[in-house]
Amino acid sequence: MSSFELRPHHGLCIAFFEGKGYSPDFTRYMAEMISYLEMHNPEIRLVLHTDRICSACPHNRNAVCDSAQKVLHYDKTVLSLCSLENNQVLLWKDFQSLVRLKILQQRRISAVCRNCQWLFICSEKQQKFLTFSDKYDKIEL
Ligand code: SF4
Numbered sequence: 240m241s242s243f244e245l246r247p248h249h250g251l252c253i254a255f256f257e258g259k260g261y262s263p264d265f266t267r268y269m270a271e272m273i274s275y276l277e278m279h280n281p282e283i284r285l286v287l288h289t290d291r292i293c294s295a296c297p298h299n300r301n302a303v304c305d306s307a308q309k310v311l312h313y314d315k316t317v318l319s320l321c322s323l324e325n326n327q328v329l330l331w332k333d334f335q336s337l338v339r340l341k342i343l344q345q346r347r348i349s350a351v352c353r354n355c356q357w358l359f360i361c362s363e364k365q366q367k368f369l370t371f372s373d374k375y376d377k378i379e380l
Contacts, residue, residue: 242282244290248313250338255361268295
């Protein structure tokens with residue numbers, strides 16, 4: 240399979256996905272894509288346009304997101320915070336680690352996802368993630 244195109248901000252959507260989405264088909268597809276990424280750890284290409292996940296989204300209008308400017312801002316912020324570039328290719332798990340280290344552990348999710356309708360879910364989960372990380376760090380020490 241050729242490299243898996245992924246919008247950078249989808250690294251955050253995936254981190255806190257809990258089976259909610261824009262439509263039942265989209266939610267099912269998102270869950271399938273997450274399983275695929277976790278199982279195969281493919282090379283991903285970070286892109287600033289609609290990606291594999293967008294392909295099942297009802298907001299995808301002829302390959303353009305109907306919130307294009309808003310999500311482009313999310314994507315560029317994720318790239319900047321993770322010191323990555325448009326079109327960069329890396330393994331899914333390396334990208335996932337960068338998102339955790341540079342955004343989640345730094346409590347920066349709200350700096351990326353301003354005005355996102357799902358932010359309330361992700362903010363709550365970020366707090367749980369941080370609590371767990373703190374405990375984990377203590378165990379490691
Ligand atoms: S089309 Fe827009 S709203 Fe839908 S998954 Fe892609 S970026 Fe998100």
